[in-house]
Amino acid sequence: MGTHLKRIGYILWIFGFTGSHRFYYGKPVSGTIYFFTLGLLGIGWLIDLFLIPGMDQQADLRYRAGHLAYTVAWVLLTFLGLFGIHRRYLGKWISGLIYLLTGGIFGLGCRYDFWTLNSQISVSNR
DSSP, rough: OOOOOOHHHHHHHTOOOOHHHHHTTTTTHHHHHHHHHHHHHHHHHHHHHHHHHHHHHHHHHSSSSSSHHHHHHHHHHHHGGGGHHHHHTTHHHHHHHHHHHHHHHHHHHHHHHHHHHHHHHHHHHO
């Protein structure tokens, strides 16, 4: 079993105009571009429907599997990031508490985590 789940990639693709599936697969630059251009005006979003299997395979090869599940961390970041739940899941209790008290450091810390979460998990899984 790989580090990322293709079905989660397709679920996130539904919201792909925000770049969420690209962040999940470790492509933060294009994820940010999709966020600001609404999935490259919908054209890139539609093309990604066919690119997801390749992105999934690349992510599985690039990131290290281990005791922390990528999908769990991404769901926690996406829905509870401002409360620092994803950071506590990663074992980063102090920054998780800081996120809880500051709304994810006023939302900016969560944006940082969208760029780096896959790498943070991979390092923890060593």
